[in-house]
Amino acid sequence: MEHALISRRFPTDPNEYKLYEEIGEGVSATVYRALCVPVDILVAIKVLDLEKCNNDLDGIRREVQTMSLIDHPNLLRAYCSFTNGHQLWVVMPYMAAGSALHIMKTSFPEGFDEPVIATLLREVLKALVYLHSQGHIHRDVKAGNILIDTNGAVKLADFGVSACMFDTGNRQRARNTFVGTPCWMAPEVMQQLHGYDYKADIWSFGITALELAHGHAPFSKYPPMKVLLMTLQNAPPGLDYERDKRFSKSFKDLVATCLVKDPRKRPPSEKLLKHSFFKHARSAEYLARSILDGLPPLGERFRELKSKEAELLLNNKLGQESKEQLSQKEYIRGISGWNFNLEDLKNAAALIDSSNGTCYLDVRENKVKDDSQDAYNAPEHIYQERLNHVASRRPEEDEIQEVEALNDALSSSFPSRPLEALKSCFDVCGADDLDPTATDSRVQPSVGTLPFEQLQKIEHCKSANCNGESLERSVSVRTNLVTSGYHRHSSGSLIPEQVLSPYLSSDLERDGFRQKNPSSRNRSGPLLFRQMKDSRTHQSDPFLRAVAPEESSEGKIIRRRGRFQVTSDSISQKVAASACSSSNRINLPIEAACSNPKLPAILPTLQFLMQQNTMQKEVLSRLISSIEETSDDSEASTSGSYQSSGGPAREKELHSYVLQLQRSVTELDEEVQRLKLQNNQSGLYHCKL
Numbered sequence: 070m071e072h073a074l075i076s077r078r079f080p081t082d083p084n085e086y087k088l089y090e091e092i093g094e095g096v097s098a099t100v101y102r103a104l105c106v107p108v109d110i111l112v113a114i115k116v117l118d119l120e121k122c123n124n125d126l127d128g129i130r131r132e133v134q135t136m137s138l139i140d141h142p143n144l145l146r147a148y149c150s151f152t153n154g155h156q157l158w159v160v161m162p163y164m165a166a167g168s169a170l171h172i173m174k175t176s177f178p179e180g181f182d183e184p185v186i187a188t189l190l191r192e193v194l195k196a197l198v199y200l201h202s203q204g205h206i207h208r209d210v211k212a213g214n215i216l217i218d219t220n221g222a223v224k225l226a227d228f229g230v231s232a233c234m235f236d237t238g239n240r241q242r243a244r245n246t247f248v249g250t251p252c253w254m255a256p257e258v259m260q261q262l263h264g265y266d267y268k269a270d271i272w273s274f275g276i277t278a279l280e281l282a283h284g285h286a287p288f289s290k291y292p293p294m295k296v297l298l299m300t301l302q303n304a305p306p307g308l309d310y311e312r313d314k315r316f317s318k319s320f321k322d323l324v325a326t327c328l329v330k331d332p333r334k335r336p337p338s339e340k341l342l343k344h345s346f347f348k349h350a351r352s353a354e355y356l357a358r359s360i361l362d363g364l365p366p367l368g369e370r371f372r373e374l375k376s377k378e379a380e381l382l383l384n385n386k387l388g389q390e391s392k393e394q395l396s397q398k399e400y401i402r403g404i405s406g407w408n409f410n411l412e413d414l415k416n417a418a419a420l421i422d423s424s425n426g427t428c429y430l431d432v433r434e435n436k437v438k439d440d441s442q443d444a445y446n447a448p449e450h451i452y453q454e455r456l457n458h459v460a461s462r463r464p465e466e467d468e469i470q471e472v473e474a475l476n477d478a479l480s481s482s483f484p485s486r487p488l489e490a491l492k493s494c495f496d497v498c499g500a501d502d503l504d505p506t507a508t509d510s511r512v513q514p515s516v517g518t519l520p521f522e523q524l525q526k527i528e529h530c531k532s533a534n535c536n537g538e539s540l541e542r543s544v545s546v547r548t549n550l551v552t553s554g555y556h557r558h559s560s561g562s563l564i565p566e567q568v569l570s571p572y573l574s575s576d577l578e579r580d581g582f583r584q585k586n587p588s589s590r591n592r593s594g595p596l597l598f599r600q601m602k603d604s605r606t607h608q609s610d611p612f613l614r615a616v617a618p619e620e621s622s623e624g625k626i627i628r629r630r631g632r633f634q635v636t637s638d639s640i641s642q643k644v645a646a647s648a649c650s651s652s653n654r655i656n657l658p659i660e661a662a663c664s665n666p667k668l669p670a671i672l673p674t675l676q677f678l679m680q681q682n683t684m685q686k687e688v689l690s691r692l693i694s695s696i697e698e699t700s701d702d703s704e705a706s707t708s709g710s711y712q713s714s715g716g717p718a719r720e721k722e723l724h725s726y727v728l729q730l731q732r733s734v735t736e737l738d739e740e741v742q743r744l745k746l747q748n749n750q751s752g753l754y755h756c757k758l
């Protein structure tokens with residue numbers, strides 16, 4: 070209520086504000102310190118250039134909407150917002166100490182002390198409890214979004230990617246949207262198998278805890294695609310008992326509680342708030358005293374960070390190292406979101422070793438790369454998690470398919486002139502054109518002038534053009550634009566192919582668009598394999614159960630991962646081409662393969678089976694050596710940190726797992742043989758014809 074009164078005093082005329090220095094920069098916006106002249110109050114103004122926002126308008130709409138509706142002392146709420154030419158201005162309270170990330174970068178590069186961390190995290194958690202109770206998922210919890218005022222007040226900011234869990238017609242709680250920041254992103258958000266819910270915030274909260282403890286997030290130095298793979302395939306990161314001696318057991322426990330890969334096993338925010346770790350939390354004054362004392366003004370710090378960034382860019386020419394440094398540069402700035410560029414993705418895809426058929430990075434291999442990552446790959450975690458995730462590991466084609474699909478999407482779905490598109494579709498106009506009385510019942514009348522009339526139009530436009538579910542599967546992907554020789558990042562929502570862009574105003578147009586832009590998302594063999602396999606065995610196989618096909622009006626959907634959807638009746642020529650080109654890998658007669666129209670569909674399947682087979686074999690050999698190591702360990706040591714990995718029960722369990730895997734290998738072998746036979750027969754049949 071108080072906020073509503075204050076907001077009413079904030080004018081929506083840009084001339085009433087005096088912009089001072091830059092205090093922050095995100096993917097989509099620049100933030101300035103400013104003075105609101107009529108009320109004589111310092112504010113922060115986030116300026117988004119709608120021309121540069123590509124098609125992330127849905128995200129912007131969501132941010133403005135959420136920022137206007139929320140009401141909690143630990144959440145940064147907008148005073149008002151309005152358009153100024155092609156810019157959107159969001160006026161908000163000025164948090165003079167800046168973000169926890171920037172404070173760390175300036176004065177605490179090794180991370181904060183435990184009481185500081187407990188105090189910061191408790192405030193953030195209070196905000197999450199509120200958000201979750203209101204049906205929101207924040208989706209971008211990280212130190213860069215924890216803002217602190219000079220008096221030590223803490224607020225969680227940046228709703229650029231927040232989502233309302235209730236905003237679909239059926240009040241569906243799980244999400245299918247691919248947004249967030251790779252380092253902080255929960256595995257289920259990356260996987261997009263079953264959508265995700267507010268538990269994704271608990272994962273990011275755990276990562277943020279590690280970030281505050283070490284001064285950087287786990288895997289922050291790696292390029293995004295690698296972060297994805299590491300998050301999916303490695304043991305969850307955690308505090309190490311040896312390396313992190315300075316932290317209490319309860320802190321370690323808190324982190325471990327949040328960073329569980331199965332979201333169902335993560336506690337809800339409300340329960341987490343009762344964790345004993347928060348007994349270490351202190352007051353706002355304590356925070357101000359211990360981390361803000363002697364801190365240079367925010368603008369000055371921001372300038373320094375920018376010059377550090379420029380230095381990095383200068384030292385940065387080519388090579389893998391430069392990619393890692395670029396990643397680090399973005400991290401220093403606190404940039405979030407998908408900063409993928411196609412080169413990153415392709416390099417990442419190239420990293421996936423296709424010669425041995427395995428798609429995962431070896432955790433031990435990763436570990437030696439960077440000491441600072443040791444904590445995150447503690448052996449006790451690795452050991453258990455490797456076992457847990459053997460069955461759910463994603464095949465390499467999935468990664469490559471996503472790279473290709475993303476490539477397609479990036480090249481086909483960004484509007485060249487977003488503002489025009491925005492204007493025609495969403496009817497954005499200057500603040501002056503707006504009817505100040507236009508309100509929405511969900512909004513306090515004084516708040517915001519991007520206002521609900523427009524927001525409603527956006528909603529209307531959305532519902533008229535595309536079904537809600539499709540929009541839910543929109544993907545917010547940041548792509549790099551090359552500007553003056555270096556990469557600049559800008560955000561954009563990749564709307565799923567069914568709704569590739571809000572600018573396609575009808576289903577007919579969309580269909581036309583699809584025909585004109587044959588994105589050929591259906592290139593991958595495994596998809597076909599899954600469909601086939603699914604019909605027969607997925608009931609008994611958890612991996613196959615997880616990828617059960619869905620029916621759609623356009624045909625059987627073999628695979629739906631977020632915005633990527635492949636139907637069985639649209640196997641493209643590209644599949645054929647790729648199948649032909651790879652047929653030598655599975656020792657089939659190339660000519661037969663290329664001349665038989667049925668083969669393209671079968672070849673990738675065979676290829677996939679072979680890869681699965683190799684993968685299973687590798688898993689087996691790793692398990693066997695693990696068992697051997699385990700027995701050695703249990704004989705040799707009387708104490709140590711791997712209590713859970715030794716003992717006859719464990720050995721028995723592993724042994725039965727090995728047997729199970731051996732059975733799968735045999736089945737897959739048989740399947741390969743059967744398909745080879747079938748394939749050869751159909752090749753011969755075709756040749757005769």
Ligand SMILES: Nc1ncnc2c1ncn2[C@@H]1O[C@H](COP(=O)(O)OP(=O)(O)OP(=O)(O)O)[C@@H](O)[C@H]1O
Pocket residue numbers: 092093094095096097098099100113115145161162163164165167168171213214216226227229402403404405406
């Ligand atoms: N109200 C504020 N007071 C002080 N500093 C702020 C404020 N809002 C934002 N900042 C600073 O500006 C930076 C970028 O802002 P913000 O995160 O909102 O932009 P963005 O484009 O949404 O970024 P991203 O998408 O990378 O999160 C923040 O990390 C923070 O340091």
